[in-house]
Amino acid sequence: MTTVTKAVPMQDNAAAAKSPNLIKGNTGDWEVVIGLEVHAQVNSRSKLFSGSSTAFGAAPNSHVSLVDAAMPGMLPVINAECVAQAVRTGLGLNAQINLKSVFDRKNYFYPDLPQGYQISQYKQPIVGEGRIEIDVDGASMKVGIERLHLEQDAGKSIHDQHPEFSYVDLNRSGVALMEIVSKPDMRSAKQAQAYVTKLRTILRYLGTCDGDMEKGNLRADVNVSVRKPGAALGTRCEIKNVNSIRFIGQAVDVEARRQIEIIEDGGKIDQETRLFDPVKGETRSMRSKEEAHDYRYFPDPDLLPLEFKPEFVAGLKAKLPELPDAKKARFVKDFGLSNYDAGVLVAERENADYFEAVLSTLKDGTRDGKTAANWVINELFGRLNKESKDVGASPVSAAQLGSLVGLIGDSTISGKIAKDVFEILWAEGGDPAEIVESRGMKQVTDTGAIEKAVDEIIAANPDKVAQVIAKPTMLGWFVGQVIKQTGGKAAPATVNEILKKKLGI
């Protein structure tokens, strides 16, 4: 929770000002206002202020240093890699990088917080304002970033192992988190979901967070308030620790509905933290403002202010990977892809890399981006989704798929045959050209062979011939028959041409 979040909507955000997202209430339309605080675990080998490993899944309390356990006299030392990761993330969010930032102590007692305080950044975060672009229902809009700061994760309390005692696992204690705070710029559950999805994509591109929501490596606190369109901001509630994009959408919808009902019944909203229960489909109160902690923030005297030079930032900037927005624009411009297809391909860096690898195997004359994109998205991703695999585990390599698309491009095989080849590749592997050759799957462009087939079909179906002469749209039936006769290998265009000539239509 960050209390310095400014509840000021972005005035210049045209998409947010329009209101296709209003919620109907008994007293008229309502607008929901959403801001998100995303906690993203920093990809780094060791913790924010100690050398302990951050590896997931180790035995309880096996990755705990003297510092993590807050032994007397222990001192934190900043992990330079975590700082670099935060700066990279800030750059990826088009944000202000603060060359001086300060670590503060946030004081509260809890058994999984060994120091009795969390080291965080309060007034002077490492990253300031920025923005990202999201697409919702085909329209693009900007969402403002308020700030990003570094902080320590807490350990884990385990309450179900013993009837009287709770256990504490400090493996996570001190692991670096980035808290990324958005402006309250979102007006629907869909926008909130699109924001988190896009943020996750950017983090994964940057390699600064793996975005694994199941392991809790990316989780969101969702701030929700409602108001009549054009009215001042309402009182917000913070829904803590929502750990899937689907739940974020559900949590926004049920919370907005709850708040509207309370206000319409003459009540008022209490500012409080709430929990989303996905089973019951409701949010419920965790603690109210009256019980809220006084965290007694003050600058951590064990740490000097974090300062670095512009050259440090420039060095990281020079090595940033191409980010999804730039990649998408390039795919559209260079390969003639639709916005939609380009968007699907860049959603995961691995997918975009796969697509580019497919393209790179194609010869200049056959480098058809659209066909390649179709094959990657519809055939490959479709199949991978069906079998719950990601592209890294694809049985068909980019080189194989590229070779297959090349065979379509130079008319060696038809698209239909290519699907058969794809099945063989999926099940058995192999080289597409060899498969086509050895199994006689090459497209027949030899007019003699096709003419022979056409003649046979015409001879065998005098009644249909009469019909097609009367009604030329019947030609499709003949085309189908001829292709069938050739085992699917006849090129449809050639069949069409010969049929028309022979039938005189």
Add this chain to the structure above:
Amino acid sequence: MSKTELTKLTLTEARDGLRKKSFTAVELTAAFNDAIAAGNGGLNAYVLPTPEHALAQARQSDQRLAAGKAGALEGLPLGIKDLYATKGVRTTACSKILGDFTPTYESTVTQNLWDAGAVMLGKLNNDEFAMGSSNETSCFGNVINPWRRKAVSGALSNDKLVPGGSSGGSSAAVAADMCLAATATDTGGSIRQPAALTGTVGIKPTYGRCSRWGIVAFASSLDQAGPIAKTTRDAAILLKAMASPDPKDSTCVDTPVPDYEAEIGKSLKGLRVGVPKEYRIEGMSAEIEVLWQKGIAWLKAAGATIHDISLPHTKYALPAYYIVAPAECSSNLARYDGVRYGLRVPGRDVTETYENTRAAGFGKEVRRRILIGTYVLSAGYYDAYYLKAQKVRSLIKNDFDQAWAKVDCILTPTTPSPAFAAGEKSGDPLAMYLEDIFTVTVNMAGLPGISVPAGLSSQGTPLGLQLIGKPFDEGTLFRAGQAIEDAAGRFPVPVKWWA
């Protein structure tokens, strides 16, 4: 050489004696072990003597001395304040809340000492978590000053005087010849004030000169390690060995440690010494004023020039200190929660366990400071107290920065009065806090400060003068401190009544 003669040696004399093979490290250590065994009951300076550990180290020192591989402190027996984590040896900060806590790690400063060949005689008493100016807040009980004051009749009184605090075990043990020298720590005066009250030399180096890693924290932005010793030269030798860069402490500087001992005996010619008018406080006893004037005269005679200076924000230092230090302590001491180590007093739930543990584990003064610190950091009070105190701190630092344009070091009294009797001030926290009035400014500004014994009070008890230096200019303090020592002489305890 008899055992008593051995314990009376200075660190320098003992070092030279060992090198000349006049005696062995084991003989020297055994002499101190005996002195502790005989005298600690009377003074309570040690909370944990470690005679076997000491002898084992001494035997190794003798081997290294014989092999010509002696370190800078080879075979020299020291006492270690119980704030320093010592691997495998109980470390409690003299608080019940740490119970029998035995670290699995060694503080950087003590590791430096063992690497230099030093011998640990045991852990020394201190005010609980270094909070106090009389060593009356330790969970192990009061330390008694080996000095006794004269009654009106002129005879020695039996009043039990305090040795100062928080490093009261360190000052008492050094004054009582129960170690050659001792480690101490100083957050607001905890090295210099006890040194002044026991006739010993104590230096708090510049903030960042010694690593804080492995020293139980009181107020992180003020805490510094330093030595208490019998002579200025001894303090110089010991500080050289204690100080080092340390990547484990972000606030520790990464610059080499100079040879402080080389400063001893250098001329003061051309040294500009400042005398701040703001340290002439109301109610300061006439004998302190006289002592100060003597110090001025000695330094002048040694070749220094004297300059009146002004440190205008001095009067705000003590109130600001008693906001900053408790604020940091309230957070630093949050880790003592009964969950992972130390004392745990169970309750019905976790909140009650915290309450029971911390109520039973912390003494009254520590609880007072935690409460003050929690209050000044609270929402609605932060700006009025903590933030304002930080601003005062900047002004104090600024005062000194301006002074350094005119002078090389500053001379002041160390304390406003000589050693007092146990119980005399313990009921009045404000009177006790005033003990630090001349010393806290130095911590607030992060500067080095040394206290050198300079004379006796009308009651026959020691008084000290303080020299304040520029950042990382400890060398000048040793040089000027030696000049005072040369002029004033040394102040050994006249009557060994405790053993």
